[in-house]
Amino acid sequence: MSLIPSASQTVGPFFNFALTPDARLGVLAGEGAEGDRISLALRVVDGDGAPTPGDSMIELWQADARGRYTHGLDPNFRGFGRLETDPNGECIFETVKPGPVDGQAPHINVIVFARGLLKQLYTRVYFEGEAANAHDPVLALVPKDRRSTLLARPVAGRPNAWSIEIRLQGEAETVFFDV
Amino acid sequence: MNEYPRTKPGSQPEYLYEGYRATIRRAPSQPLIQLPHTLSELTGPVYGHNPIGPTDNDLTLHFAEAPQGERIIVAGRVLDEDGRGVPNALVEVWQANAGGRYRHTRDNHPAPIDPNFLGAGRAVTDDAGSYRFVSIKPGAYPWRNHHNAWRPAHIHFSLFGSAFVTRLVTQMYFPNDPLIPLDPILQSIPDADARTRLVSQFDLSLTEPEWALGYRFDVVLRGRRATYFEEGGK
Numbered sequence: 006m007s008l009i010p011s012a013s014q015t016v017g018p019f020f021n022f023a024l025t026p027d028a029r030l031g032v033l034a035g036e037g038a039e040g041d042r043i044s045l046a047l048r049v050v051d052g053d054g055a056p057t058p059g060d061s062m063i064e065l066w067q068a069d070a071r072g073r074y075t076h077g078l079d080p081n082f083r084g085f086g087r088l089e090t091d092p093n094g095e096c097i098f099e100t101v102k103p104g105p106v107d108g109q110a111p112h113i114n115v116i117v118f119a120r121g122l123l124k125q126l127y128t129r130v131y132f133e134g135e136a137a138n139a140h141d142p143v144l145a146l147v148p149k150d151r152r153s154t155l156l157a158r159p160v161a162g163r164p165n166a167w168s169i170e171i172r173l174q175g176e177a178e179t180v181f182f183d184v
Numbered sequence: 185m186n187e188y189p190r191t192k193p194g195s196q197p198e199y200l201y202e203g204y205r206a207t208i209r210r211a212p213s214q215p216l217i218q219l220p221h222t223l224s225e226l227t228g229p230v231y232g233h234n235p236i237g238p239t240d241n242d243l244t245l246h247f248a249e250a251p252q253g254e255r256i257i258v259a260g261r262v263l264d265e266d267g268r269g270v271p272n273a274l275v276e277v278w279q280a281n282a283g284g285r286y287r288h289t290r291d292n293h294p295a296p297i298d299p300n301f302l303g304a305g306r307a308v309t310d311d312a313g314s315y316r317f318v319s320i321k322p323g324a325y326p327w328r329n330h331h332n333a334w335r336p337a338h339i340h341f342s343l344f345g346s347a348f349v350t351r352l353v354t355q356m357y358f359p360n361d362p363l364i365p366l367d368p369i370l371q372s373i374p375d376a377d378a379r380t381r382l383v384s385q386f387d388l389s390l391t392e393p394e395w396a397l398g399y400r401f402d403v404v405l406r407g408r409r410a411t412y413f414e415e416g417g418k
Contacts, residue, residue, distance in 0.1 A: 008265050008404045009195050012373045012382060014355040015204075017340065019286040023278030023304030024342060052209040059290070066228060066348050074227035085229035107223045114224050114348055121206030123197035123372050125351060127219070146217055173210045183190070183216035184225050184349045 013124035018060040020118075025062060025089040033065065033100035037081040040070025040101035043165045045130065045157060048095040049117060052174030056094025061119035063088055063096055063171075067112075072104030102132065110137035110144070117171060127182045130169055133158045147180050154179045186221045188349045188406045189265070194375040203368035205329050221349065228347045230272070241307040243277075243319040251301035253282025253320030255396040258356070258384065261313045262343060264407030269313020273405070276342040277317055278304045284323030284337075293325050318396065324363055336363035336370070345405040356401045357383045 016024075034042060045065075049057045065086040068074050074084060088096035103111045110131055117126040131138055133156040138144055144152055154177060160166035171179045199211035219225065239245040244255060258277075262270040280286045280303060283295035287302050303322075307315045322337045338355040345351070357364060364370060364383070373379045381404075390398025 008263060008267055008407075009192050009378065009381075010265060010406045011352060011354055011403045012196050012378045013352060014197075014340075014369060014382070015206075016342075016353050019280075019288040019291055020278060020340065022287050022302060023276060023340070026304075052213075055209075057210075064351070066224070068224075074223060083229070109222060109224070112224070116348070116351060118353055119210060121204070121210035123199060123201060123204065123207060123369070125353060126199075126212065129224075143219060143222070146219070151214075174213050178212060178214050180214075181212050181216050182219040184188075184219045184221065 015120060015123050016062060016118040018120040020062060021059065021089050025087060028088070030087045031096065031098050033067065033083055033086045033098060035081040038070070038079065038101050039082070040104070041165065042099070043102050043167055044097055044099055045113065046095055046097045046160070046166070046168040047115070047130075047171055048093070048168070049090050049119065049171045049173065050094055051121075054172075054175070056092070057090055057119055057173075058092040058094055059089060061090045061094070061117060061122075063090070064116040064118070065098060065100070066114040066116075067100065068103040068106045070101045070104050072106045072111075074106070105137055108142065110135055110141035112141075112143075115171075117173075119173075122173075126173070127184050128171065128179055129155055129182070130157050131155050132167065151180050187226060187409050188221060188347065189409055191406065195373070195378040197372035197374070201368065201372035204372055225349045226347050228350070229344060236306055236308050241305050241315070241317050243279075243301070243303060243305045243317065245318075246302050247300040249300045251281065251298050251320050253298075253301075255318070256321050257316065257318055257390050257392065257396050257398040258339065258401055259314070259316040259390055259398065260384075260401040260403065262309050262315065262345070263313060263402060263404050264345070265404060266407050268407070269309070269311070270345050270405055271309055271311045271313055273309040273313065273315075274344045275307045275309065275315045276305070277319075277339050279319065279322040279339040280325055282320050282323050284325030295323070295325070321358070324361075329368060334363050334366070336361040336367050341403065343403060343405060346408075350405040352403070352405055354382060354403070358399065359383055359386055
């Protein structure tokens with residue numbers, strides 16, 4: 006027997022009272038979590054460069070500082086986060102920098118949902134300046150001139166703060182993956 | 185070869201569907217890059233241990249009084265591609281009220297807000313992959329996609345299976361709704377059978393006498409490749 010997976014449908018504009026009522030889902034790592042605590046700001050913009058105010062949602066899935074996917078094992082770290090974008094199209098997660106996983110450079114897995122997206126988009130966030138990026142097997146699949154779209158950059162003047170823009174379409178369009 | 189096979193062409197919408205106007209400036213223009221599955225894709229958040237409140241799956245009990253509208257029971261199973269129930273899957277639902285209005289600050293459809301209805305619920309599937317919600321039937325509502333555009337009545341579903349690649353957000357529709365053939369969001373799915381599978385079925389065995397109508401809605405998540413996998417079956 007073989008069933009076919011159900012079709013995706015857009016998350017629509019009116020999800021926040023159900024999916025993102027709790028800003029605590031933006032905190033993946035609490036005070037006691039092992040590793041380097043960081044903040045990661047993601048901003049989602051459309052093909053016109055306009056923000057997606059309040060009608061897109063980001064989910065993160067990441068390894069802990071030792072590179073283990075341990076959701077539910079450490080009370081101070083949960084590996085999963087979910088936020089809606091604010092009026093500026095942005096959301097900011099508090100987490101720790103993940104360790105290398107499975108021979109891959111440190112990275113955070115990202116799903117984008119939005120009004121106007123009939124199915125979710127998968128992308129990844131790597132960290133600019135990380136030596137292991139040069140040997141990452143997934144980055145190696147991405148044409149060189151597009152790899153920078155997957156790199157979070159340090160925020161000037163704010164230690165341990167990183168940011169990245171997710172461009173859904175057009176110039177410097179973010180690399181999305183077919184998983 | 186990936187452990188979770190890619191989905192059958194036509195059974196999922198493409199990103200760009202011009203009939204749904206918001207896709208035009210949000211659909212990626214570059215082809216997606218095929219990603220071999222690593223631990224990052226094959227793991228996912230575990231929800232079985234998270235507390236689900238006793239009334240989280242009954243949207244009619246979230247306020248002191250009952251909401252307005254036609255009480256319904258929505259139940260079904262979350263399955264993988266081999267038809268096995270997916271246990272411990274978190275199922276989140278949200279919907280408009282009976283008048284077709286969401287409890288959302290930017291929904292300005294001039295229909296009444298029901299003070300006794302939020303329209304959000306959660307459940308975790310049991311060992312057989314079954315879930316059950318009690319709610320009220322949502323109303324159709326207008327949107328500005330095109331002239332005289334109305335969404336058919338629907339309930340949004342969000343599901344987590346066993347891996348990040350099985351994540352699914354979809355919508356459940358109701359049988360015999362005249363708005364279904366006119367809805368660009370549902371019609372964005374090329375395959376007619378795949379569209380039909382998002383329409384729930386009235387089910388007398390789920391219906392409770394003198395209390396509520398029952399609708400059955402099964403959801404299939406991507407499944408791990410077994411030793412035997414048959415392409416294109418049903």
